Amino acid sequence: MKRKMEFEFSAGLRWTHWLRAIAIFVLTVTGFYLAYVFVVPEPSNEPVLFLNAKFRMWHEIAGFLLIAVTIFKLYLFCIDRISANERVGFLDALSPKIWIQQIKYYLFIGEHPTLRGVYNPLQFIAYIGLYAMVVLISLTGLILYVHAYQAGGIGGALYDYMRPIEAMMGGLAMVREIHHITMWGILIFVPVHIYMAIFNSIMGKEGAIDAIISGYRFNKPHQKH
Numbered sequence: 001m002k003r004k005m006e007f008e009f010s011a012g013l014r015w016t017h018w019l020r021a022i023a024i025f026v027l028t029v030t031g032f033y034l035a036y037v038f039v040v041p042e043p044s045n046e047p048v049l050f051l052n053a054k055f056r057m058w059h060e061i062a063g064f065l066l067i068a069v070t071i072f073k074l075y076l077f078c079i080d081r082i083s084a085n086e087r088v089g090f091l092d093a094l095s096p097k098i099w100i101q102q103i104k105y106y107l108f109i110g111e112h113p114t115l116r117g118v119y120n121p122l123q124f125i126a127y128i129g130l131y132a133m134v135v136l137i138s139l140t141g142l143i144l145y146v147h148a149y150q151a152g153g154i155g156g157a158l159y160d161y162m163r164p165i166e167a168m169m170g171g172l173a174m175v176r177e178i179h180h181i182t183m184w185g186i187l188i189f190v191p192v193h194i195y196m197a198i199f200n201s202i203m204g205k206e207g208a209i210d211a212i213i214s215g216y217r218f219n220k221p222h223q224k225h
């Protein structure tokens with residue numbers, strides 16, 4: 001069947017996607033260590049080990065990368081011309097007809113609905129959920145951060161704003177708990193997301209995964225995608 005090559009995802013969208021994937025991977029590995037120290041260096045009488053500090057440092061570097069990328073991606077979503085195809089996904093998500101068609105498709109009892117945007121309603125809601133979790137984990141991460149770096153820099157600038165939010169969340173121990181539980185929310189999202197990407201790529205045969213790498217997708221002529 002002849003396919004139409006269509007530009008779907010901008011360079012900004014693709015870069016932010018993969019930078020976020022790397023950041024989340026680093027944050028999960030280092031976060032597990034911070035929660036439960038699973039590797040201990042050879043003991044030494046010299047004060048040269050600092051393994052915990054090193055894990056913490058990489059966690060914070062990846063944390064600020066995640067925050068920066070998320071802010072830029074939100075900016076693209078709201079403003080960018082190419083990202084208009086993401087924004088109209090909201091209209092598809094308001095249509096009960098498209099919801100039903102999409103669920104039927106996933107149950108192998110119907111055709112894929114014709115969408116106005118690039119995301120189907122289930123996808124759109126899942127991504128909103130992911131963003132809510134990323135905002136929550138970033139906020140709780142910043143609260144944990146300002147307690148160690150309140151003397152100056154970003155920590156000093158944010159300290160007074162973070163303390164009331166910390167109190168609202170029930171104190172620092174609760175903040176840490178929320179931070180940790182939110183990680184599990186993200187860890188549930190990731191394998192489902194990868195499974196759905198592979199599922200749609202194989203079932204749709206339109207290069208659904210290619211689009212997040214090259215930007216292009218290969219649509220069948222009868223439907224938008």
Ligand code: HEM
Nearest residue numbers: 024027028031032034035063064138141142144145180183
């Ligand atoms: C996907 C994103 C993230 C994951 C999976 C994650 C995971 C974790 C985990 C599991 C812990 C240990 C909590 C515990 O003791 O049970 C932790 C601690 C921490 N996280 Fe994150 N985190 C993420 C994002 C962030 C961000 C955006 C920041 C902000 C800079 C941040 C800053 C911190 C800090 C400062 C600590 C405390 C370290 C300590 O107590 O020594 N995290 N994180």
